[in-house]
């Protein structure tokens with residue numbers, strides 16, 4: 001929710017940078033709705049070490065280069081009353097930041113989850129934006145229902161169902177879809193840092209609540225969060241809207257993933273307390289394939305091509321084979337570099353599978369946990385392995401307006417392979433209505449120009 005006390009202005013936003021090849025299509029609406037997917041897909045990291053709220057996320061998206069018109073068009077499509085997004089350049093504890101004000105007339109209308117769902121259902125929104133906004137409000141309704149003891153459908157939102165909160169959610173979803181960062185759009189997606197929730201108490205429609213308030217606790221279940229940051233005055237830093245947005249949008253949690261950063265958005269919270277910068281940062285860029293290197297002796301990207309990883313292995317003869325695809329997905333989601341099955345004939349002549357997982361040392365524990373939880377194995381072997389890999393970077397080629405990432409590998413300073421990323425090829429083929437092998441051949445031909 002935006003801060004009603006903060007001053008506002010009509011200043012146009014000055015982006016901190018334009019993402020390379022991202023958001024450039026930027027048409028104001030796809031056929032049949034506001035909130036065009038104006039990007040071919042990118043990766044990003046949200047720094048929520050000072051918390052998160054709807055207006056902080058809106059400011060960060062604007063600062064990272066999303067046009068104000070994209071957010072406003074989506075908000076206009078949903079809101080039954082005029083809602084204006086206003087942008088102000090502010091300072092927060094040493095950061096130049098963008099504060100997005102959501103300006104609405106005073107209203108005491110309370111909405112249920114059913115009301116909000118009807119508003120979103122009737123709105124002329126791009127399908128991806130509508131689906132995402134529905135998912136955010138469904139999470140809010142489930143959390144409110146759980147903490148107040150009501151079925152989700154009957155949940156009566158107070159602050160979080162007001163027009164400014166609806167504008168926060170819809171605007172953020174439109175911005176995220178515009179950047180191609182929504183779940184399922186791109187393998188990289190959005191990684192979110194552990195979330196600072198603040199401390200102390202907060203006044204709300206429910207009266208005085210402890211921080212984190214119950215809805216935030218419920219929404220952040222399973223996500224990393226903590227009180228703080230240290231030295232900050234006691235205050236609420238993560239609102240229910242911020243928590244619902246982050247947990248719906250996050251493809252993963254943790255420190256900044258390897259990124260070639262091309263744009264930074266700094267979104268301001270309403271207050272500017274002494275002692276900490278009340279901002280949320282969005283770092284946008286292309287993924288760099290250096291995750292393994294960062295954990296190994298090679299250190300910095302491209303600095304070396306030999307490092308240590310771990311192979312976990314176990315022979316399994318008693319798991320229903322239909323379970324295996326989900327296991328492999330879960331292993332990759334837990335950070336495995338690869339996971340595969342080999343048919344074997346094991347002791348007592350039993351047909352079985354060897355499950356093998358390659359993973360960087362820092363992610364062994366998470367991967368081991370998946371193996372022991374998701375399969376019937378009751379033990380496993382772990383071998384450190386020495387891995388040699390060529391330094392690689394990502395470039396891109398354009399196929400009739402669809403960006404296909406190309407992985408470049410370098411030997412002795414020369415680019416020796418240029419491989420189009422399959423997921424991008426498949427997506428472009430679907431969008432263009434062409435066979436994937438045709439699109440792959442065209443992407444490979446363009447990629448050949450990137451070879452040295």
Ligand SMILES: O=C([S-])c1cc(C(=O)S)c[n+]([C@@H]2O[C@H](COP(=O)(O)O)[C@@H](O)[C@H]2O)c1
Pocket residue numbers: 001002053054144147156157158159160161165202203204205206209213214215216236239240241242
């Ligand atoms: O609106 C509701 S029902 C509501 C529930 C809770 C619970 O934790 S339960 C908390 N709040 C407080 O409302 C304000 C505004 O939140 P936004 O997400 O709309 O920015 C915030 O202080 C919450 O703690 C509201």
Ligand code: NI
Pocket residue numbers: 144148206215
């Ligand atoms: Ni509540």
